[in-house]
Amino acid sequence: MIRIEHINKRFKKLKALNDISVSFEKGQVISLIGPNGSGKTTLIKSILGMAKPDSGKIYFNNECINGGFNYRNEIGYMPQIGRYPDNMKIGQLFSMLKNIRNTMEENIDNELIREFDLCPMFEKPMRTLSGGTRQKVSAAIAFLFNPPVLILDEPTAGLDPLSSEILKEKIIKEKQKGKLILITSHILSDLDELTTHVMYLQDGKMQFFKNIETLREDTGEIKLGKAIARIMKGEDPTGNFISEVLNKKI
Amino acid sequence: MMKLSRYVLYDILRSKIIIAYTLFLFIVSVSMFQMEEENSKAMLSLMNIILIVLPLVSLVFTTIHYYNSYEFIELMLSQPLSRKRILLSEYAGISLSLLSSFLIGVGIPVVLYAATETGMAIIFTGSALTMVFTSIAFLASVSARDKAKGIGFALLLWFYFALIYDGLVLLILFTFSDYPLEKLTLVLSALNPIDLGRIFIMLKMDVSALMGYTGALYKDFFGSSSGLLFTIGIMTVWALLPLWVALRKFKKKDL
Numbered sequence: 313m314i315r316i317e318h319i320n321k322r323f324k325k326l327k328a329l330n331d332i333s334v335s336f337e338k339g340q341v342i343s344l345i346g347p348n349g350s351g352k353t354t355l356i357k358s359i360l361g362m363a364k365p366d367s368g369k370i371y372f373n374n375e376c377i378n379g380g381f382n383y384r385n386e387i388g389y390m391p392q393i394g395r396y397p398d399n400m401k402i403g404q405l406f407s408m409l410k411n412i413r414n415t416m417e418e419n420i421d422n423e424l425i426r427e428f429d430l431c432p433m434f435e436k437p438m439r440t441l442s443g444g445t446r447q448k449v450s451a452a453i454a455f456l457f458n459p460p461v462l463i464l465d466e467p468t469a470g471l472d473p474l475s476s477e478i479l480k481e482k483i484i485k486e487k488q489k490g491k492l493i494l495i496t497s498h499i500l501s502d503l504d505e506l507t508t509h510v511m512y513l514q515d516g517k518m519q520f521f522k523n524i525e526t527l528r529e530d531t532g533e534i535k536l537g538k539a540i541a542r543i544m545k546g547e548d549p550t551g552n553f554i555s556e557v558l559n560k561k562i
Numbered sequence: 563m564m565k566l567s568r569y570v571l572y573d574i575l576r577s578k579i580i581i582a583y584t585l586f587l588f589i590v591s592v593s594m595f596q597m598e599e600e601n602s603k604a605m606l607s608l609m610n611i612i613l614i615v616l617p618l619v620s621l622v623f624t625t626i627h628y629y630n631s632y633e634f635i636e637l638m639l640s641q642p643l644s645r646k647r648i649l650l651s652e653y654a655g656i657s658l659s660l661l662s663s664f665l666i667g668v669g670i671p672v673v674l675y676a677a678t679e680t681g682m683a684i685i686f687t688g689s690a691l692t693m694v695f696t697s698i699a700f701l702a703s704v705s706a707r708d709k710a711k712g713i714g715f716a717l718l719l720w721f722y723f724a725l726i727y728d729g730l731v732l733l734i735l736f737t738f739s740d741y742p743l744e745k746l747t748l749v750l751s752a753l754n755p756i757d758l759g760r761i762f763i764m765l766k767m768d769v770s771a772l773m774g775y776t777g778a779l780y781k782d783f784f785g786s787s788s789g790l791l792f793t794i795g796i797m798t799v800w801a802l803l804p805l806w807v808a809l810r811k812f813k814k815k816d817l
Contacts, residue, residue, distance in 0.1 A: 357816070360639070360640055361639070362636075362639050362640070362816070362817045363816040363817070364814060364815075364816060379813070381642050381643055381644045381645075382642055383642070384640065384641060384642040384643075385642040387640075389640040391636075391640070395632075395633040395636060395637075396633055396634075396637060397573065397631065397633050397634040397637070398630075398633070399573060399576050399577075400573075400634075408569055409641065411565060412565065412566070412638075412641055412643065413641065413642065
């Protein structure tokens with residue numbers, strides 16, 4: 313569904329994406345894992361066309377996205393930090409998006425709005441919302457149009473345990489419908505029950521892209537967190553994020 | 563396109579700055595006509611105010627609004643909308659609201675008090691300058707990522723067009739005063755929309771008789787229909803060119 317071929321992206325000195333080629337198919341739930349600043353968000357933004365790669369191509373349903381925009385009809389995106397027009401009220405935000413997308417009312421998925429109980433807050437302007445509520449709004453928007461591809465950047469960060477659980481349930485539900493879901497998160501335990509594939513990025517380079525079953529077999533660990541830790545240790549004796557950062561400082 | 567512009571317009575009207583701007587223009591225009599006995603004198607003062615205030619307000623308002631609606635632009639980008647459509651809707655929303663402020667604030671008093679050829683020239687020039695400087699402001703704000711830099715750049719452009727440019731022209735005219743410069747001054751005036759607007763309005767007034775030989779040449783040129791077409795054409799170029807460059811930059815930008 314999404315095919316990425318040799319994309320490179322550089323921010324001045326920093327190489328944010330270094331020759332990444334990968335292909336995502338329907339029904340996969342891909343966990344995008346890597347330390348901070350490893351290029352996860354840049355990769356996501358490149359897929360969405362918000363960041364323009366310096367070289368390489370991205371195909372969506374076998375069509376190169378190069379400056380196009382119609383493919384975004386099929387993507388629901390939840391940003392890491394949801395930023396919305398300050399003066400707009402929640403209700404207006406939803407009605408504006410519906411108006412722009414021109415979707416039939418029966419194709420609209422209001423489940424998260426209901427579950428997160430956002431309706432009573434429809435009259436509140438966006439600037440008065442707490443970080444968690446903003447996050448809920450972002451999630452509700454991503455799922456609103458029932459898109460075949462979902463891209464969720466740190467979906468559970470900032471959500472309370474109850475809402476986090478609601479969101480996970482929803483992701484599992486969509487996974488069963490055979491959608492392609494791309495998640496980045498640092499909370500590996502959250503990803504454990506969702507994910508089918510793991511993509512590991514470090515310093516803009518893709519270290520591996522593996523099926524979770526193979527990953528478990530290779531490492532002999534059942535928990536994703538431990539499996540990742542083991543892989544990193546195998547490749548590099550000081551291989552966890554923290555010691556690496558410390559070593560660089562010294 | 564109008565769908566998006568509607569939200570931009572709605573957002574602008576909420577901030578009430580545009581309403582204050584309309585009132586300011588209206589009060590200034592009406593009081594000019596009330597204070598001066600002769601309408602032509604009032605028109606001259608009005609012209610001077612318009613040529614200074616309009617570009618400044620268009621530049622600053624547009625730049626600030628652009629940076630304030632950065633979140634809106636970001637949100638729209640994750641939707642199935644082209645970047646071109648997003649930027650042009652922003653432009654349409656802002657320029658339409660500034661334009662209607664001007665038409666209400668200055669256009670109505672002018673039509674009421676002095677619906678002459680000069681009056682029409684003022685309305686045309688004001689409308690054109692609003693479009694031109696909104697367009698220039700878009701170029702400034704798309705180019706600079708930082709808000710302070712963008713507004714600073716816009717202000718610098720205003721200083722250039724409103725003050726510095728005239729000084730430069732005078733310098734050139736004094737330095738080369740031994741040569742025939744009529745054609746050159748005509749070209750120089752086209753390089754600054756404010757100057758072009760000023761000449762265009764002045765030549766509709768009687769004061770142009772005071773401008774000597776150059777004035778006669780100008781009157782000859784701008785008085786004809788080709789002069790009118792020239793003014794409209796140059797103003798259109800000034801409105802479209804910066805916007806086009808801004809659009810090209812915006813399409814390549816990482817957001």
